[in-house]
Amino acid sequence: MNVTPGKLADYGGLLVIWIGLVLLFAALGDNFLSLRTFATLANRIPALALVATGMTLVLIIGGIDLSVGSVLGLCGAVLGVALVTFHAPLWAAILLSLGVGLVAGTVNGLVSVVLGIPSFIVTLGMLEIARGLAYLATQSQTRYIGSAVEGLSAPVAGLAVSPAFFMAGLVVVAGQVVLSRTVFGRYIVAIGTNEPAVRLAGINPRPVKIAVFALLGLLTGLGSVCYTSRLGSSDPNAGVGLELSAIAAVVIGGTSLLGGRGSVVNSFFGVLIIATLEAGLAQVGASEPAKRVMTGVVIVGAVILDAWRHRVAGKRFTLLDRLLSRAHTR
Secondary structure (H helix, E strand, O other), X not given: OOOOHHHHHHHHHHHHHHHHHHHHHHHHOOOOOOHHHHHHHHHHOHHHHHHHHXXXXXXXXXXXXOOHHXXXXXXXXXXXXXXXXXXXXHHHHHHHHHHHHHHHHHHHHHHHHHHOOOHHHHHHHHHHHHHHHHHHHHOOOOEEOOHHHHHHHOOOOOOOOOHHXXXXXXXXXXXXXXXXXXXXXXXXXXXXXXXXXXXXXXXXHHHHHHHHHHHHHHHHHHHHHHHHHHHOEEOOOOOOOHHHHHHHHHHHOOOOOOOOOOOHHHHHHHHHHHHHHHHHXXXXXXXXXXXXHHHHHHHHHHHHHHHHHHHHHHHHHHHXXXXXXXXXXX
């Protein structure tokens, strides 16, 4: 990965925030600062980390996907029905779940990009469609699966973390490499920064944008496998509010809601911060409404910080242009 001093500073800043949260909750609650707490955090974040990886790319191109929570619920429902009702082998059920996520993401991309409808509206519709299909697939009932899927989220012998965590870590690294070291990643950043200029350069942005939405759908399907594995059951209500957590994590990581800037690794740090915040609030006895309020405050704060960064960057570019103009006239 192309790691610059600026990126190292970003990583360090997010790491300091995370450590500060850990120390805060360690002071407020008993036994928070323990190996068991960190192992629990590691085994809870794979689904969110996978979704946040794809969401980072979508936000960089200037889009948004509000349907990921419902799509995750639908993919998990399909996984459970395939295993419990149709007795499909695990590999086939997983492929089916991934396929459903891929289709949902591709439909979001096609409708948004080809028809020119804002992704906010398109994915809001998909949110309702996917959740309704999840209820229909499971007849609004939780399907217990058990040991057939639980192995993915079970801690590896001799280690405190699960295979799902390692898989999510590999996907995060791969996502960062794609974003920073490939032509596809450069196209993503260029489209988010100045899409008309990309068109003038002879590059069609539509296939790239559709592919990004499809990739998010695929990663959401994979996240549903991790989520279902951790619960040991298929719940049609799974993923409710996941879209807010994913967007919050990505924005906390510094990805701009206006597009053109972002980092998958920073989004992973954002996932850690969100997961630690939720776990810490739960341990100190905060209610579910209080946790939702805190998540909302974090999102608003991150958006304000992002707007401030854009304003400062804009002033810097304006000042630079003036200096260059004066130097040119001389």
